[in-house]
Amino acid sequence: MKNILLLISLTLLVSCSATKDQKPQTKADGLVTIKIVQVNDVYEIDALNDGLYGGMARVAYIRDSIQKKTPNTYLFMGGDFLNPSLLGNIKVDGKRLQGKQMVDVMNAMDFDLVTFGNHEFDLKEDDLQARLDESKFDWVSANSRQVTASGLQPFYSYRESGKVPVYDYMVYEVEDVDGDKMKFGVIGVNIDSNPKDYVHYADVYEEAERSYKLAKDASDFVVGLTHVALEQDQKIAQLLPDLPLIMGGHEHYNMLVKEGNTIIAKADANAKTVYVHTLTYDTKSENLTLDSELVYVTDKTGSNPKVQEIVAEWSALLEEKLKEVVDNPDEVIFNATTPWDGTDESNRSKQTNLGDIITKAMVRVYMDDVNAAIVNGGSIRVDDMLSGLITSKDIFRILLFGGEVVKVELKGRLLSDVLDFGNQAAGTGAYLQRQNFSQNNNGDWLIAGENIEPDKTYTIAMSDFLLLGLDIPFLTADHKDVLSVYRPKDTETARDIRAVVVEYLKTLPK
Numbered sequence: 001m002k003n004i005l006l007l008i009s010l011t012l013l014v015s016c017s018a019t020k021d022q023k024p025q026t027k028a029d030g031l032v033t034i035k036i037v038q039v040n041d042v043y044e045i046d047a048l049n050d051g052l053y054g055g056m057a058r059v060a061y062i063r064d065s066i067q068k069k070t071p072n073t074y075l076f077m078g079g080d081f082l083n084p085s086l087l088g089n090i091k092v093d094g095k096r097l098q099g100k101q102m103v104d105v106m107n108a109m110d111f112d113l114v115t116f117g118n119h120e121f122d123l124k125e126d127d128l129q130a131r132l133d134e135s136k137f138d139w140v141s142a143n144s145r146q147v148t149a150s151g152l153q154p155f156y157s158y159r160e161s162g163k164v165p166v167y168d169y170m171v172y173e174v175e176d177v178d179g180d181k182m183k184f185g186v187i188g189v190n191i192d193s194n195p196k197d198y199v200h201y202a203d204v205y206e207e208a209e210r211s212y213k214l215a216k217d218a219s220d221f222v223v224g225l226t227h228v229a230l231e232q233d234q235k236i237a238q239l240l241p242d243l244p245l246i247m248g249g250h251e252h253y254n255m256l257v258k259e260g261n262t263i264i265a266k267a268d269a270n271a272k273t274v275y276v277h278t279l280t281y282d283t284k285s286e287n288l289t290l291d292s293e294l295v296y297v298t299d300k301t302g303s304n305p306k307v308q309e310i311v312a313e314w315s316a317l318l319e320e321k322l323k324e325v326v327d328n329p330d331e332v333i334f335n336a337t338t339p340w341d342g343t344d345e346s347n348r349s350k351q352t353n354l355g356d357i358i359t360k361a362m363v364r365v366y367m368d369d370v371n372a373a374i375v376n377g378g379s380i381r382v383d384d385m386l387s388g389l390i391t392s393k394d395i396f397r398i399l400l401f402g403g404e405v406v407k408v409e410l411k412g413r414l415l416s417d418v419l420d421f422g423n424q425a426a427g428t429g430a431y432l433q434r435q436n437f438s439q440n441n442n443g444d445w446l447i448a449g450e451n452i453e454p455d456k457t458y459t460i461a462m463s464d465f466l467l468l469g470l471d472i473p474f475l476t477a478d479h480k481d482v483l484s485v486y487r488p489k490d491t492e493t494a495r496d497i498r499a500v501v502v503e504y505l506k507t508l509p510k
Contacts, residue, residue, distance in 0.1 A: 030284040040078030040249030060304035078249030079117025079227025115188035140188030143207035169215040185215030237262035339387035355433025361504030372436035378429020413454035414481035430471035
């Protein structure tokens with residue numbers, strides 16, 4: 001069995017030597033060094049928070065700088081990059097971009113390998129296929145298969161060069177300047193949390209083990225590129241104790257966790273940070289050393305000019321679209337000293353501070369001429385924590401689909417049924433973020449501290465989407481207990497829920 005030495009500071013959780021120059025090697029000393037730049041859960045191509053952090057052109061600069069010193073440098077993505085994003089939601093020639101802009105930028109960055117995240121499968125099958133076909137980088141996933149009329153098959157990219165599969169594993173052949181050679185394998189698995197008719201998810205652990213055995217037979221060592229929950233990564237590490245490194249995603253904050261002999265690394269979402277892994281393999285002793293550094297991506301980081309030019313073109317298109325709703329999309333309108341919880345998991349299962357802000361704005365837009373407000377948690381699409389300087393553009397990132405805020409008069413019995421349904425739908429997009437509602441110890445619903453009366457009429461601000469009956473099947477405009485629906489005029493702020501939130505935040509102290 002090969003010996004694997006993991007060199008890491010458990011106190012600091014990161015090493016500070018990964019990007020330093022390597023010591024000169026003697027000719028044919030048997031040592032081969034590779035570096036892997038890891039990002040995960042990147043939804044936006046441009047820098048965020050008024051340019052303070054992130055930006056794919058900066059990530060490209062980091063990789064380029066490393067590659068100048070270590071030619072065998074690779075750029076990997078640990079899933080979740082095609083959706084959700086503000087830019088991906090805008091329409092060009094009547095069709096939403098759905099990650100087209102991200103693939104365009106990643107192609108320019110010369111990405112080497114990606115795996116699916118759960119959000120890749122937000123896309124319809126034909127949209128995902130288009131992104132696969134446009135990508136010039138390789139994909140890996142051992143546990144996701146496409147459901148076709150003729151049975152299960154790997155997903156494929158159809159390119160000019162031919163049909164390229166999403167591989168179960170990849171093997172890279174490496175040769176350094178001294179002529180030393182080795183091979184390393186990469187396995188990929190992804191979480192099964194996004195069921196779609198066109199996707200079949202096989203067991204994560206069985207497929208990780210199967211693909212590992214195949215990759216190990218063809219490689220000197222194998223690493224993982226995953227998009228699963230941390231506890232799943234830990235179980236994979238337990239199943240595969242000789243796996244030195246898992247480059248993961250799904251959680252949106254950086255971590256470096258040791259599980260047995262395995263290091264599990266995840267960077268911050270939206271490229272606030274990247275991980276740089278230095279792996280040095282001794283072809284003579286078959287020993288591997290691993291050194292990992294967390295690198296912050298900030299306004300002090302340089303940018304790759306070619307990538308930045310492409311980012312700027314897409315960003316200009318976005319700016320043009322946003323100005324149809326607000327005058328200055330980049331205006332700072334609030335300082336979130338307490339982070340806003342915009343994660344899917346929270347907004348689809350409990351009341352959040354972000355849901356509170358949105359529903360307060362919905363009440364305010366009607367000059368408090370409503371008793372309360374509700375919005376479906378699934379309308380909050382940013383799937384991230386937001387803090388610091390908040391711009392109008394950030395509100396568009398949060399509420400990608402926009403829509404009207406309508407004023408609905410309805411009977412208390414229907415309102416109680418709607419609220420009950422929302423609670424029972426916890427974990428889905430039908431869960432309701434609320435304003436001015438509460439429950440007593442018996443589970444009865446209250447408005448402003450008073451019990452909802454079945455025959456009383458209440459006026460509620462809600463997203464127009466809720467009245468379509470898609471999340472809550474019985475809540476439609478023609479329900480007998482819906483007495484009236486006021487839809488805002490084109491000149492009113494309530495015409496777009498994003499403008500509603502922007503205007504509200506402008507009234508608050510910065």
